[in-house]
Amino acid sequence: MSPRLVAVSNRISSVRGAPLAGGLAVALVDALREKRGLWFGWSGKTADQSTDTANVSQEGDVTLATVDLSQEDHDAYYSGFANRCLWPLFHFRLDLTGYDRAHFEAYQRVNRRFAGALSPLLRDDDLIWVHDYHLFPLGSELRRLGVTQRLGFFLHIPFPPRELLTTLPQHRSLVRSLFDYDLVGFQIEDDVKRLASYVEQDLGGTVGDGWMEAFGRRLNIRAFPVGIDTARYHDFAFSSHGQREYLRLREFLRDRDQIIGVDRLDYSKGLVRRMNAYELLLESQAAAHGRITYLQIAPISRGEVAAYQDFRRELEQHAANINGRFGQVDWVPIRYVNEAIPRRRLAGLYRASRVGLVTPMRDGMNLVAKEYVAAQDEKDPGVLVLSRFAGAAQQMRDALLVNPYDTEEVAGALEQARTMPLDERRNRHHKLMEGLLRDDVSDWRRRFLEALG
The missing domain is CATH 3.40.50.2000 (Glycogen Phosphorylase B;)
Structure with a gap:
């Protein structure tokens, strides 16, 4: 029996509506149906406080698991660090990038909360595929909880040059989190080269064909350009x-x-x-x-x-x-x-x-x-x-x-x-x-x- 796929994204959508939503939803739902998989993420709802336990439901062959966020967590994690800091920085807009340590702490906290809600739902042979810039630290948080399954991460947006990346006060922590994944995918080869430059010049790491070594770990990394249906x-x-x-x-x-x-x-x-x-x-x-x-x-x-x-x-x-x-x-x-x-x-x-x-x-x-x-x-x-x-x-x-x-x-x-x-x-x-x-x-x-x- 093939491993179950566990897909993790900031927010999940309806399985039935995926063909009309397009993009990432189409790719994930087709794979999840094929492997009777689990899709985990934020429910899209805010509550009085963030939830630590996932709400699990079934849509056909796909299991959906969602958590709610408090308004405070959503504002600091999503609107704050993810979209006022990482989004402009990774799109080379240093002039629009806002650095706020409280937002970064919320970003870490929400990723920790996601990991805590996801880990009890995992099976021993799951393949876990984490998506996009909202969830860089999720792999590290899962490893901290003892998760040993294969972990992959895909970044859908560009990766910045080291000269821009190093303006982020938490740049080392962010890159360190990538090395807790087994495989990282970027959109194009230029993005892989930008991370390689940072690993060599700022971390003193080693770079080879399809892999990088730093923090005592070897990371497999490649470009996987996204297509459409x-x-x-x-x-x-x-x-x-x-x-x-x-x-x-x-x-x-x-x-x-x-x-x-x-x-x-x-x-x-x-x-x-x-x-x-x-x-x-x-x-x-x-x-x-x-x-x-x-x-x-x-x-x-x-x-x-x-x-x-x-x-x-x-x-x-x-x-x-x-x-x-x-x-x-x-x-x-x-x-x-x-x-x-x-x-x-x-x-x-x-x-x-x-x-x-x-x-x-x-x-x-x-x-x-x-x-x-x-x-x-x-x-x-x-x-x-x-x-x-x-x-x-x-x-x-x-x-x-x-x-x-x-x-x-x-x-x-x-x-x-x-x-x-x-x-x-x-x-x-x-x-x-x-x-x-x-x-x-x-x-x-x-x-x-x-x-x-």
């Missing part, structure tokens, strides 16, 4: 929901071309610079006026964090200024919405858009880029304009790769994408789809679990 997402674009959205939008656009951007409302996504590039396109291409429109979908995220509130106001004002400057009675240059759109509808919107604009300033992977390509009609596909600083750029060389800091380059790529001949669009799309089908989410999951087991 490519075939399923392509089908979404042509499903009844996707087709209805496609036809509705094409009727609304009439003969206009649409640029689409879909991102959480986050400063790492480069949304203001993206609007600057679109504004420059309108300045330099008068013939595009009334012929092209830009739809930016940006669901609100972490609205309680001050940096996100400020960013939202800046973006709204910027979109209004561009519309006021260039808009016409029958043409609005930018349509900016904060609505979260279900994946099946979104696939239809992607299919109706001539250009997919994905220009984060820094991103671990970016699955929107892959979903946009997967949703296209191969007979008349759109063109992806992609930041070279997204992890996806390592695999998607046939997109138009741009430097998101170079406004003129992005504006030029938008015009190139908008006017690209059909044969070139088909050729680029065919090559991109080959890669997406080969390196899909099931392949990512299989490779990581084989390496861990």
